[in-house]
Amino acid sequence: MTTAFRIHAADNVATLLGDAEDRVEVRGEGGGALALLEPIALGHKVALADIEAGAPVVKFSITIGTASRSIRAGEWVHLHNIASSFDERSGGFDVVTGVAKDVRYD
Amino acid sequence: MTETFDRQWTGYLRSDGRKGVRNLVLVIYTVQCAAFVAHAIAAGEDDVQVIGFPGCYDNQYAIRLVLSLARHPNVGAVLSVGLGCEYTQPARIAEAVEKSGRPAASFFIQDAGGTRSSTEKGKAIVADLRDRIRIETPRVAMGFRDLTLGAECGGSDGTSGLVGNPVVGRLFDRVVDAGGSAICEEIVEMIGLRDVILARAADDRARGELETAYAKAEHYCRDVRQYSISPGNFAGGLTTIEEKSMGAFAKSGSRPIQGVIKVGEQPPWPGMWVMDSVPDEHFMQFGYTNPNDTEGIMDLISGGSQIVLFITGRGSVIGSPVAPLVKVTGNSRTYSRMIEDMDFDAGRVLAGEMTLDEGADELGAMVADIAEGMPSKPEALGHREYFVMYKHQDTPDLDRGCRNVA
Structure with a gap:
């Protein structure tokens, strides 16, 4: 089973060490199998617990952003559901490619 | 473990007392x-x-x-x-x-x-x-205490903060312990980490320098509305600058930060240093801080780095003039796909094949081999990308400290 690595005990997300379809084995701080609500790719993050809208998303024991809507355990955590406390621009980027959608090319 | 960092090789002595690994x-x-x-x-x-x-x-x-x-x-x-x-x-x-x-x-x-x-x-x-x-040119014995290493990351993904940068951080700890120097640049990739960075300061002076540089970088990013995070980072699983910063900062290791130097300034004494490449206040709208990876690598070389480590999760095909570039990836998939350009696969730590310390030891041995004359992969491929930026920085005090007395 693909491993999802939880770096710090305070973290509410874990990073996938491979692509996964429906479940991951959480390693590092804490452990056990976790059912995924959607496929998640290598290097991306999965929520380890439900996170309410406006609550901090924690990785490396620091706040890496806040939930822009409520997130359920097993959900992919990325641009579509968390917001940076600094960079207000990135929330509108394409969630798969990360490409900015706010600059005109014509 | 210690043997690697006791290694000696023959370098080139310059009249200012510094030693080179190329001539x-x-x-x-x-x-x-x-x-x-x-x-x-x-x-x-x-x-x-x-x-x-x-x-x-x-x-x-x-x-x-x-x-x-x-x-x-x-x-x-x-x-x-x-x-x-x-x-x-x-x-x-x-x-x-x-x-x-x-x-x-x-x-x-x-x-x-x-x-x-x-x-x-x-x-x-x-x-x-x-x-x-x-x-x-006089030939002279040199070792890790004579080295200044730079580290830059580019094309980061979710593996960079987990193993790519931490392996380099462990290597930097060993180099600093051996009496050498290490420089991290990319202060705009410390956004969100103010308290984490200040906690690493060696003393009050260093804390003051870090605080000033951090505040300037945050002001700069807000002003230009540009954070040092790119589409490839997002696609690789990094979501916010804070998250990327924490991963990027891992390459500085764990030793006390001696202070902040500017572009063109060498560390005045050995240890771990942060380099500020952000334009200074009065001219902030003039020039960019990190327009691309090559610019950051040039900055690190300007600080006297004889070898620069480049950590890339997604992969990269650049090199550098003057100082060999060593490519480290924490993503074994990237390593196999781009093996012709990648020097070191830190993804083996994620696969459970080695520990971070073993990774740092193996990477240290590779650095010593390259210092001894073995070309790094980008060097052998002939990569010599360079980039000289126009920007304004206040003139640093280049005579601070006296490195060569020690």
Whole structure:
């Protein structure tokens, strides 16, 4: 089973060490199998617990952003559901490619 | 474990006491108009590399950067080539290089003739300079205490903060413990980590320097609305600058941070240093801090790094002039796909095949091999990308401390 690595005990997300379809084995701080609500790719993050809208998303024991809507355990955590406390621009980027959608090319 | 970091090899002694791991002739052009001739001079020549300044106008920051590369420990001699009309003066560069105890020459293309005659003249000069430094440069034993290593990350993904950068961080801890120096740049990739960074300060002075540099970087990013996180980072699983920052900062290891140096400034004493490449207040709208990875690598080399580690999760095909670039990836998939360019696979730590400490030890051995003369992969491929930026930074105090007394 693909491993999802939880770096710090305070973290509410874990990073996938491979692509996964429906479940991951959480390693590092804490452990056990976790059912995924959607496929998640290598290097991306999965929520380890439900996170309410406006609550901090924690990785490396620091706040890496806040939930822009409520997130359920097993959900992919990325641009579509968390917001940076600094960079207000990135929330509108394409969630798969990360490409900015706010600059005109014509 | 300790044996790796006790290794000694033969380096090149410069008159300022610093030691190089290469003995290069650097061809420096002073305006874009002279770039073709500069590259033609270096083409096919062993141990001859090119950097150049694109603009006709001079810029104090860029001159400081170019001079720090011209007087870098890996450089033995310099030929500076200009067209003849530009503000930046090749003869002044050659003069500054000669004062550092290195042979140097310069000429204007308009005086020498055209493309062919200037190329011939330049080739004769670099052959002569190369012969001289091969004979005249004293060889000397060196080890990790004589090294300054730089680290830059580019094309980061979710593995970079987990293993790619932490392996380099462990290596930096060992190098610092051995009496050497390490530099991290990319202060704009510390956004969100104010407290984490300040907690690493060696003392109050260092804390003050870090606090000032951090505040400036945050102000800069808000002003230009540009954070150091790119589409490839997002696609690789990084979601916010705070998350990327924490991963990027891992490459600084865990030793106390001695303070902040600016571009073109070498660490005044050994240890772990942060380099500030952000334009200074008054001119903040002029120039960018990290327009691309190559710019950051040039900055690290300007600080005297003899070797630079480049950590990339998604992969990259750049190299650097003056100091060899060593490519480290925490993503084993990237390593296999781009094996022709990647030097080190830190993804083995994620696979449970080695620990971070074993990774740092193996990477340290690779650094020692490269210091001894083994080419890194980008170096062997002939990658020598360079980028000299126009921007404004207040002039640093280049005489702070006295590194060579120790």
